[in-house]
Amino acid sequence: QVHVEESGGGSVEAGGSLRLSCHTVARFRIYCAGWFRQAPGKSRERVAVIDSDGSFKYADSVKDRFTLTNDYMKSMWYLEMNDLKPEDTAMYYCSADLGRNCADLVAGRSESWGRGTQVTVSS
Secondary structure, three states: OOEEEEEOOEEEEOOOOEEEEEEEEOOOOOOEEEEEEEOOOOOOEEEEEEOOOOOEEEOOOOOOOEEEEEEOOOOEEEEEEOOOOHHHOEEEEEEEEOOOOOHHHHOOOOOEEOOOEEEEEEO
16 A cells, blocks of 8 residues: 655636645655646546656646646655646645556556645636
């Protein structure tokens, strides 16, 4: 099992930036992690995740604005968000999986999720 904890959300104006942080705690190094979001009345959306081959997958709506990075030594995963738009407003969740097969994570089926951090972008 993986313990996941997010931080870094907040309220910004459109065009602003935020960096979300995700700390993972597990017996083994985490190779599969990423970010999802859910806005009120909408289904959960995959935002940025790492795939099994080490490549990063981004939602089309955030490409060129959001960047997923990680620090294996610190067990940290970051989501750098630039040029934020009101439609980015949502609860953002970090998710992680053990092992090197990230298929469940990519599909949003991993078992380990944080409680979420709220991002609100005003126009």
